[in-house]
Amino acid sequence: MQQPIFSDELTWRDRLRYALLRLPLFALLWWILIEGKLAGWWYGIPVILLAVLVSLLLLPAPRQPRPLMGTVRFVGFFLWESLRGGIDVALRAINPRLPLNPDLIDYSLRLPEGNARIVLMNTISLLPGTLSANLRDDCLQVHTLDDNPQTMQSLEQVETVVAQLFGIDI
Amino acid sequence: MGIIEWVTTIFLLAGAFFFFAGTLGLLRFPDVYNRLHALTKADNVGLGLITIGLMLQVDNWVLALKLLLIWFLVLLTSATAAHLIANAALRGGLPLWRRP
Known part of the structure; x- marks a missing residue:
């Protein structure tokens, strides 16, 4: 049987919430990598979105909030x-x-x-x-x-x- | 040289010392397990000190964050690689050196 790409433990609402929480983190990471230059954002935006998607696949959600x-x-x-x-x-x-x-x-x-x-x-x-x-x-x-x-x-x-x-x- | 240059020099030299000691451990320690200790731990501190020294020299502070990021990634990969090598050696039945 084929595994579903997203596990069923989370609702789509939760996923959206985690995606929105991670988006600024990956954007910050990209900003650091391109050393704050503006030109890198053209291909940066698709890369950031892809990174958020991959992170949701690999690490769906923290079990508990980090204190x-x-x-x-x-x-x-x-x-x-x-x-x-x-x-x-x-x-x-x-x-x-x-x-x-x-x-x-x-x-x-x-x-x-x-x-x-x-x-x-x-x-x-x-x-x-x-x-x-x-x-x-x-x-x-x-x-x-x-x-x-x-x-x-x-x-x-x-x-x-x-x-x-x-x-x-x- | 200004004070910042002096501080940078001290951090870079201290970092180089840890790389030297780590390499010495790699050459002198008796088996693969002990050598892994030397490489991961000493090089981690060496790279950390060099990172701090270089962070004092940047004129764009995003670059300082980038240096920190590089240190963090090296940390992560060296700890993981050390575990994988130790694990492979153990599973392959490589005996431990013990003090005779």
């Missing part, structure tokens, strides 16, 4: 922790003794399936000493540069921050 505070907290957390991650690995790389004690640990995810998990896995890979290696059912295998008891705590902390970003209770 603003969660977003702010996530961005701050991410910038600070990824800076720490870079400094940590840089110091290990230039240290003549090469302080590495790697291990592969299993982490049971509390987040539900979907985009929140993908954001979590990408975030983990940029934080100090952790790299998302494999996801099987609800278990995420994480490669760590330095096996220590704090790793579990920091993984739980990342998961909480990502849950807040998506407005999910875990």
Whole structure:
């Protein structure tokens, strides 16, 4: 049986609402790409409309509205922790003794399936000493540069921050 | 040189240091998993610092947003690529290096 192009979960009214919310975002993106010049809008407008259409096909709707505070907290957390991650690995790389004690640990995810998990896995890979290696059912295998008891705590902390970003209770 | 030029120079040099350290990690670390840590994390910070340094030099602030956008996209692709490579290595049965 052929899949319908648009899933049936949403009414057309909702779709229109999401399209109108996303339109200014894609317009802003285009404006940045053409560096604010006016000439780019002639072919920009069809491209923007196409991008809105594709985004509605690929990501029909957010399940919950994104809480603003969660977003702010996530961005701050991410910038600070990824800076720490870079400094940590840089110091290990230039240290003549090469302080590495790697291990592969299993982490049971509390987040539900979907985009929140993908954001979590990408975030983990940029934080100090952790790299998302494999996801099987609800278990995420994480490669760590330095096996220590704090790793579990920091993984739980990342998961909480990502849950807040998506407005999910875990 | 004005103060802005000095700040830019400091950010660019700091960024270059992180690229250097990331490359050093790529060469020195013992297996593919550890090397991925070095490439994704150090290069992410290196590119972030270079982006900030260059943002101070633009005369059109839309260009500053464009630089931020480039950094964000590189971030997204490098984290995704690191996961895919680690995942392929793990599924292919590549053993982990452990401290002997």
